[in-house]
Amino acid sequence: MSLSLLTFLCLGLCLPVWNALRVTQPYRVVGFRGEVELFCSYHHTGRHEPEELRITLYRGMYGEQQEQEACTSSFTHNQTFFQVEGEREVRCRGQLGPGRVNLTVSGLRGNDTDLYRCAIEVLYPPPYLRTFGNGTLLYITEEPGCPRGPEKRRAEGTGETSVRLPLAGLAAATILIVISAVAILLVHQVLQRKRRFEAIIPMISQNDGRFDYGNFQ
Structure with missing residues:
Protein backbone atom coordinates (compact mmCIF):
# COMPACT_ATOMS: atom_id res chain seq x y z
CA MET A 1 0.00 0.00 0.00
CA SER A 2 1.49 3.30 -1.04
CA LEU A 3 2.27 6.10 1.39
CA SER A 4 -0.17 8.45 -0.29
CA LEU A 5 -3.02 5.97 0.19
CA LEU A 6 -2.13 5.52 3.84
CA THR A 7 -2.07 9.26 4.31
CA PHE A 8 -5.48 9.61 2.66
CA LEU A 9 -7.00 6.88 4.77
CA CYS A 10 -5.53 8.38 7.92
CA LEU A 11 -6.87 11.81 7.10
CA GLY A 12 -10.25 10.38 6.27
CA LEU A 13 -10.55 8.16 9.34
CA CYS A 14 -8.52 9.97 11.98
CA LEU A 15 -9.69 13.56 11.51
CA PRO A 16 -13.18 12.85 12.89
CA VAL A 17 -11.52 11.32 15.93
CA TRP A 18 -9.08 14.16 16.34
CA ASN A 19 -11.87 16.72 16.08
CA ALA A 20 -14.39 15.29 18.54
CA LEU A 21 -16.58 17.27 20.90
CA ARG A 22 -18.31 15.88 23.96
CA VAL A 23 -20.69 17.80 26.25
CA THR A 24 -21.75 16.72 29.74
CA GLN A 25 -24.20 18.22 32.22
CA PRO A 26 -25.29 17.55 35.81
CA TYR A 27 -28.28 15.30 36.26
CA ARG A 28 -30.44 17.63 38.38
CA VAL A 29 -30.34 21.24 39.58
CA VAL A 30 -32.79 22.92 41.98
CA GLY A 31 -33.59 26.57 41.47
CA PHE A 32 -34.02 29.18 44.16
CA ARG A 33 -36.24 32.24 43.70
CA GLY A 34 -36.53 31.57 39.98
CA GLU A 35 -32.80 31.27 39.39
CA VAL A 36 -30.61 28.24 38.69
CA GLU A 37 -26.89 27.75 38.18
CA LEU A 38 -25.98 25.19 35.54
CA PHE A 39 -22.63 24.22 34.06
CA CYS A 40 -22.07 22.64 30.66
CA SER A 41 -18.73 20.90 30.41
CA TYR A 42 -17.19 20.19 27.02
CA HIS A 43 -14.21 18.15 25.91
CA HIS A 44 -12.66 19.04 22.58
CA THR A 45 -10.07 16.73 21.06
CA GLY A 46 -9.21 18.83 18.04
CA ARG A 47 -5.76 19.90 17.00
CA HIS A 48 -6.52 23.48 18.06
CA GLU A 49 -8.43 24.87 20.98
CA PRO A 50 -11.80 26.42 20.05
CA GLU A 51 -11.55 30.16 19.66
CA GLU A 52 -15.20 30.91 19.01
CA LEU A 53 -18.08 28.97 20.52
CA ARG A 54 -21.83 29.18 20.64
CA ILE A 55 -23.93 27.77 23.43
CA THR A 56 -27.69 27.25 23.25
CA LEU A 57 -29.90 26.05 26.06
CA TYR A 58 -32.86 24.04 24.77
CA ARG A 59 -35.91 23.07 26.75
CA GLY A 60 -37.21 19.54 26.29
CA MET A 61 -35.85 16.08 25.67
CA TYR A 62 -35.94 16.35 21.89
CA GLY A 63 -36.17 19.01 19.24
CA GLU A 64 -34.18 22.01 18.16
CA GLN A 65 -36.95 24.45 17.28
CA GLN A 66 -36.49 28.11 18.02
CA GLU A 67 -39.42 28.13 20.45
CA GLN A 68 -37.52 25.60 22.55
CA GLU A 69 -34.53 27.89 22.97
CA ALA A 70 -34.26 29.31 26.47
CA CYS A 71 -31.26 31.42 25.47
CA THR A 72 -28.32 31.36 23.09
CA SER A 73 -25.07 33.30 22.74
CA SER A 74 -21.79 33.24 20.84
CA PHE A 75 -18.51 34.19 22.47
CA THR A 76 -14.78 33.87 22.02
CA HIS A 77 -12.04 32.69 24.33
CA ASN A 78 -11.17 36.36 24.94
CA GLN A 79 -14.76 37.18 25.86
CA THR A 80 -15.24 35.09 28.96
CA PHE A 81 -18.51 36.67 30.11
CA PHE A 82 -21.81 37.12 28.30
CA GLN A 83 -25.40 38.00 29.16
CA VAL A 84 -28.47 37.51 26.98
CA GLU A 85 -32.23 37.70 27.34
CA GLY A 86 -34.49 34.92 26.15
CA GLU A 87 -38.23 34.73 25.80
CA ARG A 88 -40.49 36.33 28.43
CA GLU A 89 -38.37 37.38 31.39
CA VAL A 90 -35.77 34.62 31.13
CA ARG A 91 -32.20 35.91 31.30
CA CYS A 92 -28.94 34.00 30.97
CA ARG A 93 -25.52 34.95 32.22
CA GLY A 94 -22.53 32.91 31.19
CA GLN A 95 -18.93 32.60 32.30
CA LEU A 96 -16.46 30.71 30.17
CA GLY A 97 -13.99 28.59 32.10
CA PRO A 98 -11.48 25.89 31.23
CA GLY A 99 -13.50 23.23 29.46
CA ARG A 100 -16.87 24.44 30.74
CA VAL A 101 -19.48 27.16 30.48
CA ASN A 102 -21.14 28.25 33.71
CA LEU A 103 -24.70 29.40 33.12
CA THR A 104 -26.97 31.33 35.47
CA VAL A 105 -30.58 31.33 34.29
CA SER A 106 -33.02 33.66 36.02
CA GLY A 107 -36.62 34.71 35.56
CA LEU A 108 -37.92 31.14 35.74
CA ARG A 109 -41.25 30.03 37.23
CA GLY A 110 -42.60 26.84 38.68
CA ASN A 111 -44.10 25.70 35.38
CA ASP A 112 -40.65 26.03 33.74
CA THR A 113 -39.53 22.84 35.48
CA ASP A 114 -38.29 20.61 32.65
CA LEU A 115 -35.27 18.93 31.07
CA TYR A 116 -32.81 21.39 29.54
CA ARG A 117 -30.03 20.48 27.12
CA CYS A 118 -26.87 22.37 26.35
CA ALA A 119 -25.81 22.51 22.72
CA ILE A 120 -22.23 23.69 22.15
CA GLU A 121 -20.94 24.57 18.70
CA VAL A 122 -17.35 25.13 17.64
CA LEU A 123 -17.51 27.97 15.14
CA TYR A 124 -13.79 28.55 14.73
CA PRO A 125 -11.35 27.09 13.83
CA PRO A 126 -12.82 24.58 11.40
CA PRO A 127 -14.13 21.99 11.20
CA TYR A 128 -17.53 23.04 12.51
CA LEU A 129 -18.69 20.83 15.39
CA ARG A 130 -21.95 20.67 17.29
CA THR A 131 -22.89 18.40 20.19
CA PHE A 132 -25.72 18.15 22.70
CA GLY A 133 -25.35 17.40 26.35
CA ASN A 134 -27.18 14.63 28.15
CA GLY A 135 -29.67 17.10 29.66
CA THR A 136 -30.30 18.48 33.14
CA LEU A 137 -33.57 18.46 35.04
CA LEU A 138 -34.11 22.02 36.26
CA TYR A 139 -36.52 21.96 39.17
CA ILE A 140 -37.98 25.41 39.81
CA THR A 141 -39.72 25.78 43.15
CA GLU A 142 -42.87 27.86 43.16
CA GLU A 143 -42.60 30.87 45.43
CA PRO A 144 -45.54 31.29 47.88
CA GLY A 145 -45.85 34.96 47.10
CA CYS A 146 -43.93 37.90 45.77
CA PRO A 147 -42.75 40.60 48.17
CA ARG A 148 -44.89 43.66 48.05
CA GLY A 149 -43.27 46.69 46.57
CA PRO A 150 -43.30 50.10 48.24
CA GLU A 151 -45.87 51.40 45.76
CA LYS A 152 -48.30 48.62 46.57
CA ARG A 153 -47.74 48.91 50.30
CA ARG A 154 -48.23 52.66 50.14
CA ALA A 155 -51.46 52.25 48.18
CA GLU A 156 -52.74 49.66 50.62
CA GLY A 157 -51.79 51.88 53.56
CA THR A 158 -53.69 54.80 52.01
CA GLY A 159 -56.70 52.58 51.44
CA GLU A 160 -56.66 51.32 55.00
CA THR A 161 -56.38 54.89 56.33
CA SER A 162 -59.31 56.04 54.18
CA VAL A 163 -61.39 53.18 55.59
CA ARG A 164 -60.32 53.69 59.18
CA LEU A 165 -61.22 57.41 59.26
CA PRO A 166 -64.99 56.96 58.53
CA LEU A 167 -65.12 54.03 60.96
CA ALA A 168 -63.49 56.11 63.68
CA GLY A 169 -65.94 58.97 63.05
CA LEU A 170 -68.89 56.59 63.15
CA ALA A 171 -67.70 55.05 66.41
CA ALA A 172 -67.22 58.50 68.00
CA ALA A 173 -70.71 59.62 66.92
CA THR A 174 -72.24 56.43 68.32
CA ILE A 175 -70.49 56.96 71.65
CA LEU A 176 -71.72 60.58 71.84
CA ILE A 177 -75.28 59.51 71.07
CA VAL A 178 -75.20 56.86 73.79
CA ILE A 179 -73.72 59.29 76.35
CA SER A 180 -76.36 61.93 75.48
CA ALA A 181 -79.19 59.42 75.79
CA VAL A 182 -77.94 58.23 79.18
CA ALA A 183 -77.57 61.83 80.41
CA VAL A 190 -84.08 63.24 88.77
CA LEU A 191 -86.91 65.56 87.71
CA GLN A 192 -89.49 62.82 88.28
CA ARG A 193 -88.21 62.16 91.79
CA LYS A 194 -88.22 65.88 92.57
CA ARG A 195 -91.84 66.24 91.48
CA ARG A 196 -92.92 63.27 93.58
CA PHE A 197 -91.12 64.66 96.60
CA GLU A 198 -92.77 68.07 96.22
CA ALA A 199 -96.21 66.46 95.88
CA ILE A 200 -95.86 64.63 99.21
CA ILE A 201 -95.82 67.58 101.69
CA PRO A 202 -96.53 66.70 105.35
CA MET A 203 -99.88 68.11 106.39
CA ILE A 204 -99.73 70.23 109.62
CA SER A 205 -102.69 69.41 111.88
CA GLN A 206 -104.67 72.46 113.02
CA ASN A 207 -106.84 72.19 116.25
CA ASP A 208 -110.03 74.26 115.95
CA GLY A 209 -111.16 73.53 119.57
CA ARG A 210 -114.05 71.34 118.65
CA PHE A 211 -112.27 68.30 119.83
CA ASP A 212 -110.56 68.91 123.08
CA TYR A 213 -109.04 65.82 124.31
CA GLY A 214 -107.02 67.62 126.87
CA ASN A 215 -109.90 67.69 129.48
CA PHE A 216 -111.12 64.22 128.70
CA GLN A 217 -111.24 62.10 131.89
Whole structure:
Protein backbone atom coordinates (compact mmCIF):
# COMPACT_ATOMS: atom_id res chain seq x y z
CA MET A 1 0.00 0.00 0.00
CA SER A 2 1.49 3.30 -1.04
CA LEU A 3 2.27 6.10 1.39
CA SER A 4 -0.17 8.45 -0.29
CA LEU A 5 -3.02 5.97 0.19
CA LEU A 6 -2.13 5.52 3.84
CA THR A 7 -2.07 9.26 4.31
CA PHE A 8 -5.48 9.61 2.66
CA LEU A 9 -7.00 6.88 4.77
CA CYS A 10 -5.53 8.38 7.92
CA LEU A 11 -6.87 11.81 7.10
CA GLY A 12 -10.25 10.38 6.27
CA LEU A 13 -10.55 8.16 9.34
CA CYS A 14 -8.52 9.97 11.98
CA LEU A 15 -9.69 13.56 11.51
CA PRO A 16 -13.18 12.85 12.89
CA VAL A 17 -11.52 11.32 15.93
CA TRP A 18 -9.08 14.16 16.34
CA ASN A 19 -11.87 16.72 16.08
CA ALA A 20 -14.39 15.29 18.54
CA LEU A 21 -16.58 17.27 20.90
CA ARG A 22 -18.31 15.88 23.96
CA VAL A 23 -20.69 17.80 26.25
CA THR A 24 -21.75 16.72 29.74
CA GLN A 25 -24.20 18.22 32.22
CA PRO A 26 -25.29 17.55 35.81
CA TYR A 27 -28.28 15.30 36.26
CA ARG A 28 -30.44 17.63 38.38
CA VAL A 29 -30.34 21.24 39.58
CA VAL A 30 -32.79 22.92 41.98
CA GLY A 31 -33.59 26.57 41.47
CA PHE A 32 -34.02 29.18 44.16
CA ARG A 33 -36.24 32.24 43.70
CA GLY A 34 -36.53 31.57 39.98
CA GLU A 35 -32.80 31.27 39.39
CA VAL A 36 -30.61 28.24 38.69
CA GLU A 37 -26.89 27.75 38.18
CA LEU A 38 -25.98 25.19 35.54
CA PHE A 39 -22.63 24.22 34.06
CA CYS A 40 -22.07 22.64 30.66
CA SER A 41 -18.73 20.90 30.41
CA TYR A 42 -17.19 20.19 27.02
CA HIS A 43 -14.21 18.15 25.91
CA HIS A 44 -12.66 19.04 22.58
CA THR A 45 -10.07 16.73 21.06
CA GLY A 46 -9.21 18.83 18.04
CA ARG A 47 -5.76 19.90 17.00
CA HIS A 48 -6.52 23.48 18.06
CA GLU A 49 -8.43 24.87 20.98
CA PRO A 50 -11.80 26.42 20.05
CA GLU A 51 -11.55 30.16 19.66
CA GLU A 52 -15.20 30.91 19.01
CA LEU A 53 -18.08 28.97 20.52
CA ARG A 54 -21.83 29.18 20.64
CA ILE A 55 -23.93 27.77 23.43
CA THR A 56 -27.69 27.25 23.25
CA LEU A 57 -29.90 26.05 26.06
CA TYR A 58 -32.86 24.04 24.77
CA ARG A 59 -35.91 23.07 26.75
CA GLY A 60 -37.21 19.54 26.29
CA MET A 61 -35.85 16.08 25.67
CA TYR A 62 -35.94 16.35 21.89
CA GLY A 63 -36.17 19.01 19.24
CA GLU A 64 -34.18 22.01 18.16
CA GLN A 65 -36.95 24.45 17.28
CA GLN A 66 -36.49 28.11 18.02
CA GLU A 67 -39.42 28.13 20.45
CA GLN A 68 -37.52 25.60 22.55
CA GLU A 69 -34.53 27.89 22.97
CA ALA A 70 -34.26 29.31 26.47
CA CYS A 71 -31.26 31.42 25.47
CA THR A 72 -28.32 31.36 23.09
CA SER A 73 -25.07 33.30 22.74
CA SER A 74 -21.79 33.24 20.84
CA PHE A 75 -18.51 34.19 22.47
CA THR A 76 -14.78 33.87 22.02
CA HIS A 77 -12.04 32.69 24.33
CA ASN A 78 -11.17 36.36 24.94
CA GLN A 79 -14.76 37.18 25.86
CA THR A 80 -15.24 35.09 28.96
CA PHE A 81 -18.51 36.67 30.11
CA PHE A 82 -21.81 37.12 28.30
CA GLN A 83 -25.40 38.00 29.16
CA VAL A 84 -28.47 37.51 26.98
CA GLU A 85 -32.23 37.70 27.34
CA GLY A 86 -34.49 34.92 26.15
CA GLU A 87 -38.23 34.73 25.80
CA ARG A 88 -40.49 36.33 28.43
CA GLU A 89 -38.37 37.38 31.39
CA VAL A 90 -35.77 34.62 31.13
CA ARG A 91 -32.20 35.91 31.30
CA CYS A 92 -28.94 34.00 30.97
CA ARG A 93 -25.52 34.95 32.22
CA GLY A 94 -22.53 32.91 31.19
CA GLN A 95 -18.93 32.60 32.30
CA LEU A 96 -16.46 30.71 30.17
CA GLY A 97 -13.99 28.59 32.10
CA PRO A 98 -11.48 25.89 31.23
CA GLY A 99 -13.50 23.23 29.46
CA ARG A 100 -16.87 24.44 30.74
CA VAL A 101 -19.48 27.16 30.48
CA ASN A 102 -21.14 28.25 33.71
CA LEU A 103 -24.70 29.40 33.12
CA THR A 104 -26.97 31.33 35.47
CA VAL A 105 -30.58 31.33 34.29
CA SER A 106 -33.02 33.66 36.02
CA GLY A 107 -36.62 34.71 35.56
CA LEU A 108 -37.92 31.14 35.74
CA ARG A 109 -41.25 30.03 37.23
CA GLY A 110 -42.60 26.84 38.68
CA ASN A 111 -44.10 25.70 35.38
CA ASP A 112 -40.65 26.03 33.74
CA THR A 113 -39.53 22.84 35.48
CA ASP A 114 -38.29 20.61 32.65
CA LEU A 115 -35.27 18.93 31.07
CA TYR A 116 -32.81 21.39 29.54
CA ARG A 117 -30.03 20.48 27.12
CA CYS A 118 -26.87 22.37 26.35
CA ALA A 119 -25.81 22.51 22.72
CA ILE A 120 -22.23 23.69 22.15
CA GLU A 121 -20.94 24.57 18.70
CA VAL A 122 -17.35 25.13 17.64
CA LEU A 123 -17.51 27.97 15.14
CA TYR A 124 -13.79 28.55 14.73
CA PRO A 125 -11.35 27.09 13.83
CA PRO A 126 -12.82 24.58 11.40
CA PRO A 127 -14.13 21.99 11.20
CA TYR A 128 -17.53 23.04 12.51
CA LEU A 129 -18.69 20.83 15.39
CA ARG A 130 -21.95 20.67 17.29
CA THR A 131 -22.89 18.40 20.19
CA PHE A 132 -25.72 18.15 22.70
CA GLY A 133 -25.35 17.40 26.35
CA ASN A 134 -27.18 14.63 28.15
CA GLY A 135 -29.67 17.10 29.66
CA THR A 136 -30.30 18.48 33.14
CA LEU A 137 -33.57 18.46 35.04
CA LEU A 138 -34.11 22.02 36.26
CA TYR A 139 -36.52 21.96 39.17
CA ILE A 140 -37.98 25.41 39.81
CA THR A 141 -39.72 25.78 43.15
CA GLU A 142 -42.87 27.86 43.16
CA GLU A 143 -42.60 30.87 45.43
CA PRO A 144 -45.54 31.29 47.88
CA GLY A 145 -45.85 34.96 47.10
CA CYS A 146 -43.93 37.90 45.77
CA PRO A 147 -42.75 40.60 48.17
CA ARG A 148 -44.89 43.66 48.05
CA GLY A 149 -43.27 46.69 46.57
CA PRO A 150 -43.30 50.10 48.24
CA GLU A 151 -45.87 51.40 45.76
CA LYS A 152 -48.30 48.62 46.57
CA ARG A 153 -47.74 48.91 50.30
CA ARG A 154 -48.23 52.66 50.14
CA ALA A 155 -51.46 52.25 48.18
CA GLU A 156 -52.74 49.66 50.62
CA GLY A 157 -51.79 51.88 53.56
CA THR A 158 -53.69 54.80 52.01
CA GLY A 159 -56.70 52.58 51.44
CA GLU A 160 -56.66 51.32 55.00
CA THR A 161 -56.38 54.89 56.33
CA SER A 162 -59.31 56.04 54.18
CA VAL A 163 -61.39 53.18 55.59
CA ARG A 164 -60.32 53.69 59.18
CA LEU A 165 -61.22 57.41 59.26
CA PRO A 166 -64.99 56.96 58.53
CA LEU A 167 -65.12 54.03 60.96
CA ALA A 168 -63.49 56.11 63.68
CA GLY A 169 -65.94 58.97 63.05
CA LEU A 170 -68.89 56.59 63.15
CA ALA A 171 -67.70 55.05 66.41
CA ALA A 172 -67.22 58.50 68.00
CA ALA A 173 -70.71 59.62 66.92
CA THR A 174 -72.24 56.43 68.32
CA ILE A 175 -70.49 56.96 71.65
CA LEU A 176 -71.72 60.58 71.84
CA ILE A 177 -75.28 59.51 71.07
CA VAL A 178 -75.20 56.86 73.79
CA ILE A 179 -73.72 59.29 76.35
CA SER A 180 -76.36 61.93 75.48
CA ALA A 181 -79.19 59.42 75.79
CA VAL A 182 -77.94 58.23 79.18
CA ALA A 183 -77.57 61.83 80.41
CA ILE A 184 -81.11 62.72 79.27
CA LEU A 185 -82.48 59.63 81.00
CA LEU A 186 -80.72 60.50 84.25
CA VAL A 187 -81.97 64.10 84.18
CA HIS A 188 -85.49 62.87 83.50
CA GLN A 189 -85.35 60.48 86.47
CA VAL A 190 -84.08 63.24 88.77
CA LEU A 191 -86.91 65.56 87.71
CA GLN A 192 -89.49 62.82 88.28
CA ARG A 193 -88.21 62.16 91.79
CA LYS A 194 -88.22 65.88 92.57
CA ARG A 195 -91.84 66.24 91.48
CA ARG A 196 -92.92 63.27 93.58
CA PHE A 197 -91.12 64.66 96.60
CA GLU A 198 -92.77 68.07 96.22
CA ALA A 199 -96.21 66.46 95.88
CA ILE A 200 -95.86 64.63 99.21
CA ILE A 201 -95.82 67.58 101.69
CA PRO A 202 -96.53 66.70 105.35
CA MET A 203 -99.88 68.11 106.39
CA ILE A 204 -99.73 70.23 109.62
CA SER A 205 -102.69 69.41 111.88
CA GLN A 206 -104.67 72.46 113.02
CA ASN A 207 -106.84 72.19 116.25
CA ASP A 208 -110.03 74.26 115.95
CA GLY A 209 -111.16 73.53 119.57
CA ARG A 210 -114.05 71.34 118.65
CA PHE A 211 -112.27 68.30 119.83
CA ASP A 212 -110.56 68.91 123.08
CA TYR A 213 -109.04 65.82 124.31
CA GLY A 214 -107.02 67.62 126.87
CA ASN A 215 -109.90 67.69 129.48
CA PHE A 216 -111.12 64.22 128.70
CA GLN A 217 -111.24 62.10 131.89
